[in-house]
Amino acid sequence: MNKLLPSNATILTKALSDVLVPNNSVRQLLISLLRLSSRSDAQLVWLAKLCYMPPSEVLINPELLLQSQTKHLLALIDFPEFCDDAQLNEMAEKLAIENWEPNASDTQKRAQLKSACVLNDARLLISSLWDPFLCPTPLLPWLAWSVSVDEWDESWNEELKRQVISDAFAVHQVKGTPFALQKALDSLNIKTEIREWWQGENPDELPRGTVQVWALINSNLDEYQQGMLTPQMLKRVRRIVESVKRGSIHIDVQLGLAFTEQVGVVGAVSSAVFKRIDAPNGVGVKPPKLKQHTASIGAAETLQSGSLAISGKGVLPPKPTGVSSVCGATNSHQSGHYTVAANGVKPEGVHKVYCVSGAVHSAQATHISVAGQGILPSNGTGNEYLVNVTRQIIYQHFNLQGAA
Numbered sequence: 001m002n003k004l005l006p007s008n009a010t011i012l013t014k015a016l017s018d019v020l021v022p023n024n025s026v027r028q029l030l031i032s033l034l035r036l037s038s039r040s041d042a043q044l045v046w047l048a049k050l051c052y053m054p055p056s057e058v059l060i061n062p063e064l065l066l067q068s069q070t071k072h073l074l075a076l077i078d079f080p081e082f083c084d085d086a087q088l089n090e091m092a093e094k095l096a097i098e099n100w101e102p103n104a105s106d107t108q109k110r111a112q113l114k115s116a117c118v119l120n121d122a123r124l125l126i127s128s129l130w131d132p133f134l135c136p137t138p139l140l141p142w143l144a145w146s147v148s149v150d151e152w153d154e155s156w157n158e159e160l161k162r163q164v165i166s167d168a169f170a171v172h173q174v175k176g177t178p179f180a181l182q183k184a185l186d187s188l189n190i191k192t193e194i195r196e197w198w199q200g201e202n203p204d205e206l207p208r209g210t211v212q213v214w215a216l217i218n219s220n221l222d223e224y225q226q227g228m229l230t231p232q233m234l235k236r237v238r239r240i241v242e243s244v245k246r247g248s249i250h251i252d253v254q255l256g257l258a259f260t261e262q263v264g265v266v267g268a269v270s271s272a273v274f275k276r277i278d279a280p281n282g283v284g285v286k287p288p289k290l291k292q293h294t295a296s297i298g299a300a301e302t303l304q305s306g307s308l309a310i311s312g313k314g315v316l317p318p319k320p321t322g323v324s325s326v327c328g329a330t331n332s333h334q335s336g337h338y339t340v341a342a343n344g345v346k347p348e349g350v351h352k353v354y355c356v357s358g359a360v361h362s363a364q365a366t367h368i369s370v371a372g373q374g375i376l377p378s379n380g381t382g383n384e385y386l387v388n389v390t391r392q393i394i395y396q397h398f399n400l401q402g403a404a
Helices: 011-019 025-032 041-050 055-060 062-067 070-078 085-094 106-119 122-128 137-146 158-173 178-186 231-244
Strands: 190-196 210-217 250-257 263-266 275-278 282-284 291-300 306-314 321-330 333-344 350-360 363-374 380-390 393-403
Touching (some): 025 070, 025 085, 025 106, 041 055, 041 062, 041 070, 070 106, 070 122, 106 122, 137 158, 158 178, 178 190, 178 210, 178 231, 231 250
Parallel strands (some): 210 250, 263 291, 275 306, 282 306, 321 350, 363 393
Antiparallel strands (some): 190 210
């Protein structure tokens, strides 16, 4: 490496060049993941895009991928198609990674292996210092300072820190606009709804020059999963708003919480005698949106009875949505009852989807009901799908009605 130094290089520079001897072991390990002789044309195109090379030229001469930069080859570790679990353990053994756990999660092992590759290659380490997703964790605060991150907290998890650094340039590029405000809050995992004074049906609702920000704080923003709506949280949101907004506008900040609920059963089920899921009932002038997801994936031995109900009542109920799916092999499905109902002066659209995919040995009784009642019921839709192999259906009942 001394041959690359100028003739007037200092003694310290020459000493550092002796220490930073190029280590090609990491590059050779990454090149071994290419396996060009066994790749299909689709995989070669995929590799070309990952390595920032023209796919047309790579299809003609796949050997061009061997000239890819090491930092581009590093992306192969993220894809099981190019680096499976056995190769992960083999590379970890060759790099002598400390605290390597073969039984750890796939995501954790791939992140640990990428960090080890960066730390074991001097040139890769230098080129990764300015990459928010490859920079060593202890150097992230300095990288955040160098790209002028406006809000930084050491209590954030590593993933959030890297995302904030990655979004810093986009925020500064459009700083002073509502998009920059939304981008800055989104990088902190805060969903926002922004409305300027001239938007909406009533322009006089907000004073001229006012921007209203609804900040929906997610539960995973706080590392300790507690104290989500605290004075500190409000101060943090206001600091972000003040650092990004234009000086000529006034910001009205409103805080809220956004929750989603999903119920799922995944894997092999021996016996389920009775299953009942009732979605929340909405009663009032304008109840919130109701959304229910129920999924059973895998092999089920017996599912004797199942019930799913979604209902909304009020002057203007929103759109209730229910999705129920069973995917895989089911030996016996004796009884299923699914109900979606909306009652009110003007019920909105009701949508119900029930899907069974895979091999079904026996489906003895299935009842699906979609109903809308009120002065002006809107469209109600109900769908049932039986896909693939079905041996026996003894009884089936489907009901769709609307009453005014």
